[in-house]
Amino acid sequence: xxxxRNNPTTLIGVDISSTAVKLLQLSRTGDRYRVEHYAVExxxxxSVVEKNVVEIDQVADAIRRAVDRSxxxxxxxxxxxxxxxxxxxxxxxxxxxxxDELEAQVELEAANYIPYPIEEVNIDxxxxxxxxxxADMQQILLVAARSEDVGTRQSALEIAGLKAQVMDVEAxxxxxxxxxxxxxxxxxxxxxxxxxxxxASMTTLNILxxxxxxxxxxxxxxxxxxxxxxxxxxxxxxxxxGRAKRLGGLPESYExxxxxxxxxxxxxxxxxxxxxxxxxxxYNRVDQIVLSGGCASIPGIAQQVEEQLGVxxxxxxxxxxxxxxxxxxxxxxxxxxxxxxIACGLALxxxx
Numbered sequence: 156x157x158x159x160r161n162n163p164t165t166l167i168g169v170d171i172s173s174t175a176v177k178l179l180q181l182s183r184t185g186d187r188y189r190v191e192h193y194a195v196e197x198x199x200x201x202s203v204v205e206k207n208v209v210e211i212d213q214v215a216d217a218i219r220r221a222v223d224r225s226x227x228x229x230x231x232x233x234x235x236x237x238x239x240x241x242x243x244x245x246x247x248x249x250x251x252x253x254x255d256e257l258e259a260q261v262e263l264e265a266a267n268y269i270p271y272p273i274e275e276v277n278i279d280x281x282x283x284x285x286x287x288x289x290a291d292m293q294q295i296l297l298v299a300a301r302s303e304d305v306g307t308r309q310s311a312l313e314i315a316g317l318k319a320q321v322m323d324v325e326a327x328x329x330x331x332x333x334x335x336x337x338x339x340x341x342x343x344x345x346x347x348x349x350x351x352x353x354x355a356s357m358t359t360l361n362i363l364x365x366x367x368x369x370x371x372x373x374x375x376x377x378x379x380x381x382x383x384x385x386x387x388x389x390x391x392x393x394x395x396x397g398r399a400k401r402l403g404g405l406p407e408s409y410e411x412x413x414x415x416x417x418x419x420x421x422x423x424x425x426x427x428x429x430x431x432x433x434x435x436x437x438y439n440r441v442d443q444i445v446l447s448g449g450c451a452s453i454p455g456i457a458q459q460v461e462e463q464l465g466v467x468x469x470x471x472x473x474x475x476x477x478x479x480x481x482x483x484x485x486x487x488x489x490x491x492x493x494x495x496x497i498a499c500g501l502a503l504x505x506x507x
Contacts, residue, residue: 168501206237215314328500451493
C-alpha cells in the first residue's frame with residue numbers, strides 16, 4: 156500500500172517510532188537477502204508523541220544522524236504512518252472494471268467511508284480478490300490517512316536529505332516482514348498468529364492468518380513504564396535509565412524488584428489485548444504469539460508470556476536468515492532485530 160508512488164529503486168526503510176529512528180537497507184541475490192546498512196538513533200523526548208511527529212526538525216536531525224552512522228549512500232526512503240491514524244475498509248466493486256474505471260469508482264465511493272473531508276486525506280487501494288460467493292464482484296481494500304500525517308513524515312525525510320519514495324502503513328510493513336519469518340514458525344495452514352509489537356509507549360496486536368491481517372488493536376503501554384520505574388527507584392534521569400536498561404549496571408535487586416513485575420505486567424497486557432480479540436471474533440484461540448518491538452529484547456519475556464497465557468511464544472527476528480554486509484555488527488543487530496520489523500517491511504519495498 157503506497158500513499159506516495161514513484162519508480163522502484165533501492166530504498167532505506169525508515170521507521171519513526173516514539174523514541175527512536177530505525178533504518179534498514181537490504182540487498183537481494185536470488186532468494187537471499189543481505190543487511191547492507193542499519194542504525195538505530197534515539198529521539199529527543201516528546202519529538203514524536205504516540206506516533207505523531209511533533210518536532211519535525213528534531214526527527215529530521217535524528218534521521219540524518221542515523222543515515223550517517225549506517226553508512227548508506229541511498230537517497231530514497233520508505234516510511235510508514237501509524238495504524239491509529241489510518242482507516243481501512245473492505246468495499247465491494249464489480250470485477251470487470253478497468254484500472255482507470257476502478258480508480259474513479261473508488262475515489263467516488265471513498266467519501267462514504269472516510270470521516271474526514273476527502274481533500275484532507277491521502278487514499279490508496281488494492282484488489283484482494285474475488286468476493287466469496289460472488290464471482291462477478293471483487294473486494295477492494297481502501298486505505299486512507301490524514302494528509303497531515305503523511306506530510307510530516309515526508310517533510311522530516313526531505314529535511315534529512317532523503318526523498319520519500321514510498322509511504323506505507325505500519326501494519327502492512329509488519330505483515331511484509333512477518334512473511335520472512337512465517338516458514339520457520341511451523342504454523343498449520345489457517346493457523347492464527349498474534350503478532351504483538353511492544354514499543355516505548357504503544358502496544359499493537361495484529362492477528363494474522365496465512366500472513367494476512369484479520370484484526371488490529373492498539374493500547375497505551377510500553378517500555379517507557381519500565382524506564383520510568385528505573386528512574387523512580389534508582390534516582391536516574393530518563394536518559395540514564397534508558398541507557399542502564401539497555402546496557403546494564405543496575406543493582407542486583409533490579410531483576411526481582413523491577414524487571415520481574417514489568418514482565419508480569421507485559422504478559423497481562425498481551426492477555427488483555429487477546430481478550431478483546433476473542434470477544435469480537437469467531438475464533439477463541441491463537442496458535443502462536445510472536446513478540447516484537449524494543450521490549451521483546453527483554454530477557455525471559457517470551458517464556459513469561461508463554462507461561463502466563465499457555466500459548467507458544469517466540470521473539471521476532473525477521474533478519475535471522477539474512478547475511479550481513481561488512482558495516483553491520485552481528486551482535487548489535489541481533490539485539491535490535493525484534494524492534495526492526497517495521498523498518499524491515501519497509502526496506503523490502505525495494506523489491507516490489
